[in-house]
Structures are given as structure tokens and as C-alpha cells.
Amino acid sequence: MKPSQWQQRIQGEWVGRPSLFDATGTWQGYEDIRRSSIFEDGTTTYVMDGGLTGGGPLAGRFRLGAPFAFGVVDSDADRLYTGPDFHGSGRPYGAFVDAHYYGPGWQVGLNTWNQTIGDTQVYSSLLSQGPAIVGCFNGLYTRDAALVDEWLAAETTNGPVPYILPTKAAGAYSGVCEVYGADQKPRGTLDVSIEVEPVDLLRARHRMTLGEPYTTEVRRDGFRSFYEGPQVWGNAQAYGRASYPVLHLGGARRVHGREFMMDAAPGMGAGSMLAVVYEVFAGNRLDEVIHGVLTWSSS
Numbered sequence: 245m246k247p248s249q250w251q252q253r254i255q256g257e258w259v260g261r262p263s264l265f266d267a268t269g270t271w272q273g274y275e276d277i278r279r280s281s282i283f284e285d286g287t288t289t290y291v292m293d294g295g296l297t298g299g300g301p302l303a304g305r306f307r308l309g310a311p312f313a314f315g316v317v318d319s320d321a322d323r324l325y326t327g328p329d330f331h332g333s334g335r336p337y338g339a340f341v342d343a344h345y346y347g348p349g350w351q352v353g354l355n356t357w358n359q360t361i362g363d364t365q366v367y368s369s370l371l372s373q374g375p376a377i378v379g380c381f382n383g384l385y386t387r388d389a390a391l392v393d394e395w396l397a398a399e400t401t402n403g404p405v406p407y408i409l410p411t412k413a414a415g416a417y418s419g420v421c422e423v424y425g426a427d428q429k430p431r432g433t434l435d436v437s438i439e440v441e442p443v444d445l446l447r448a449r450h451r452m453t454l455g456e457p458y459t460t461e462v463r464r465d466g467f468r469s470f471y472e473g474p475q476v477w478g479n480a481q482a483y484g485r486a487s488y489p490v491l492h493l494g495g496a497r498r499v500h501g502r503e504f505m506m507d508a509a510p511g512m513g514a515g516s517m518l519a520v521v522y523e524v525f526a527g528n529r530l531d532e533v534i535h536g537v538l539t540w541s542s543s
Contacts, residue, residue, distance in 0.1 A: 247283045248320040250336040253360055254281060259392050262367060262383030263403035264299055264306065265483040267376070269467030271404040273298025275306070275381055276396075281316070288316040290330075302379055308349050321428070330354075337424035337533040340521055352378060357502055359521055359535055363388045366504050366519045368486055380483035384506065405508045406467060407482040409448065414441050414543045417518045421536030426529070434534060436520065439543075452476065454522065454534070458493055485515075496527040506537075516540040 247255075257280040264272045277294035292312035299306055314331075317324035323334045325345050332345020334356070343356040352371040359366040368382035383403055386395045418437035425431050439451040443461070450471075452458045460476035462469055469480040471491055478499075480489035486504040493499060501522040505515040518538040524531050 247288065248318050248323075248336075250320055250323070250341060251281065251283055251288060251318050253339065254358075254365075255283075256280065256387040257389075258365055258385040258387045259395065260365075260367065260383050260385035261396050261399040261403065262381045262385075263399075263484050264296070264302060265380045265382075266300070266302060267378055269406075269481060269483050271484060272300040272302055272379075274400065274403065277385075279385075283318065288318040290314050290316055290325075305352075306350055306379075312349070335428065337428055337535070338422050338430065340424075340533065340535045342523070342533070357521055359504075359519055361519065361537060364506075366506065368483075368502060368504070370488070377481075380486075382483055382486045382504070402509050403484055405485055405505075405510055407485055407487040407503070407505055407508070408464070408514050409438075409440050410514045410540070411442050411445050411448070414439075415541055416440065416543065417538035417540050419536050419538040421520065421534045421538075424533045426531055426533075431532060436522075436534065436536065436538060438518075438538065450476075454493075454499070454524075496525075498525040499523065500525070514540075 257278055259278050261274050261276055263274055266272055274297040277292055279292040281288055281290050296307040312329040314329045315326040320336055325332045329349060330345045330347050334341045334343030339360045341358045346353050354369045354371055356369040363386055365385040367385055370377055371379040383399055416437050416439040420433050421436045423431040423434050437453045441449040447463050450460050450462050458475040460471045460473060462471055467482045471478045476491050476493055478489060478491035480487045485508040486502055489501045491499040499522050504519040506517040506519050507515040516539055520538055521535040523533050
């Protein structure tokens with residue numbers, strides 16, 4: 245029995261230092277993690293070893309005294325997490341997986357998004373108590389053993405950096421993204437762009453091309469953003485380098501997304517590489533999943 249395509253894609257040991265944020269987006273600490281999945285005799289087991297540094301008021305909830313381990317029913321359809329440390333399921337869409345599960349040790353539900361780009365994974369877990377978000381882990385992982393030391397140093401420096409787009413320069417983040425239907429079958433590629441025209445230090449006009457062009461004015465308030473029409477309405481919450489928008493595009497089209505500034509660093513500037521995932525809903529039904537990397541160019 246061979247492992248699934250997703251299992252083959254993520255084989256090896258992944259090392260990262262994702263940051264922990266509370267529900268407001270305030271940085272709290274780091275989670276030092278080495279994780280790997282072992283496929284033997286048709287059975288897959290995930291192992292996660294590490295520890296929590298800092299954590300503030302969340303430390304008591306997210307610090308444990310032993311590594312995580314849990315079984316996985318390996319599949320390119322629904323991947324089932326069978327415990328003892330995580331229970332739930334995940335579904336791959338090419339190089340991206342959307343997983344929903346429960347962690348008894350942390351006593352939270354998790355919605356984990358993993359976007360694999362070569363030897364890099366763009367990772368986030370939104371942590372919930374019922375419907376309420378109580379925190380978020382996110383960061384970049386590598387499986388290139390030669391990069392581990394400098395990677396962890398960079399994640400230590402960059403993990404707490406807040407998400408921000410350029411505030412004085414006009415330009416666009418653009419790239420070619422992969423598209424998958426709700427049935428997980430590839431639909432081809434799509435040119436995606438976010439044109440940014442700053443109005444002042446807290447507002448900008450955006451022209452977002454996601455199959456069709458949409459214009460909106462975006463207002464930033466700390467870790468929160470507000471999309472205030474005329475064609476896109478919604479809001480977003482940022483946790484460090486990642487912003488999570490929920491956008492209404494008119495009619496019954498709705499987008500739940502993650503925009504992760506991969507090269508964000510301390511200082512007065514914005515990054516140039518934006519890893520994006522957009523789950524597009526038609527009414528209340530998932531229609532397609534779009535993911536890829538957008539790069540900045542000034543106009």
C-alpha cells in the first residue's frame with residue numbers, strides 16, 4: 245500500500261517556531277516544533293515534539309509535558325485523525341490542506357491551514373472555544389536541514405511582526421494561483437492580483453482580481469481591517485504576519501482567506517511575497533479553493 249499524494253508531498257521532518265497570538269492579535273510567545281509523519285505498513289503516525297516559550301495568560305493552556313502523537317487514516321480524500329492527541333479530519337486541495345480537529349491537551353478546536361511551497365510550509369492554526377477564537381499559532385516551517393538554524397533565528401525575529409501592506413507606494417501583489425473545486429479536482433490556474441493605491445497611512449483603495457475584478461476601500465485599525473465597498477464588504481483579523489479576511493463580493497459569493505506576508509521583517513516597510521489561500525463559497529457551499537504566491541511590484 246502506497247501513501248497518498250499529500251503524504252508523499254509532506255514527507256520528512258519539518259522544523260519551525262510558530263508564534264502564539266491571543267484573540268485580539270497580540271503576540272504572546274513561540275511554539276518550538278519538530279514534526280514528522282511516519283508511514284509504515286499502511287499506517288501513518290504523526291509526531292510533534294517541542295515546547296512553548298512564553299505564552300503569557302495562554303501558557304497554562306498550551307504548554308504540555310509530553311510530545312504529541314496521533315494516528316492518521318491516510319487518504320487524498322478525507323484524512324482522519326484518530327487520536328489520542330488530535331481527533332478530526334483534513335482535506336487536501338493540491339498543495340494545501342484544510343483541517344478541522346480537536347486537541348484534548350490544549351482543550352481547543354483547531355482549524356489548521358497548511359500550504360506547501362517546495363520545502364517551505366506556510367502554517368496556521370486558529371484555536372477556538374466553541375465558535376469563539378481564543379488564539380492563533382502561525383509561522384513558516386522548513387524541511388531543509390541545512391537551513392534550520394538560520395530559519396529558527398528568522399522566525400524568532402519575524403514571527404511577531406504585524407501584517408501590513410504598503411502605505412505610501414502604489415503597486416500590486418500578483419501571481420498565478422492553482423484552483424481546485426470543492427471535489428478536490430484541479431480546475432487549472434488563475435491570475436490573482438491585489439492592486440494597492442494608498443489614500444493615507446490607514447486607508448487604501450484595493451482592486452482585487454479573483455476571477456473578476458472587485459474594487460473596495462480598506463481601512464486598517466491595529467490588527468483589524470475593514471473592507472467598506474463599493475464592491476467588497478467585510479473585515480479581517482491579523483495575527484502577526486497573517487491576515488484572515490472574510491469578504492462578501494456581491495450576490496452569493498463569499499471568500500474566507502489567509503494572506504501571509506512571507507518576508508515581513510521588523511522596520512517601517514511591507515514585505516514583497518504574499519502567500520494566499522482563498523476558499524470561495526457560492527451561497528453557503530464551498531465552490532473552489534485558490535492558493536499560490538503573489539509578489540509585489542511598484543507602479
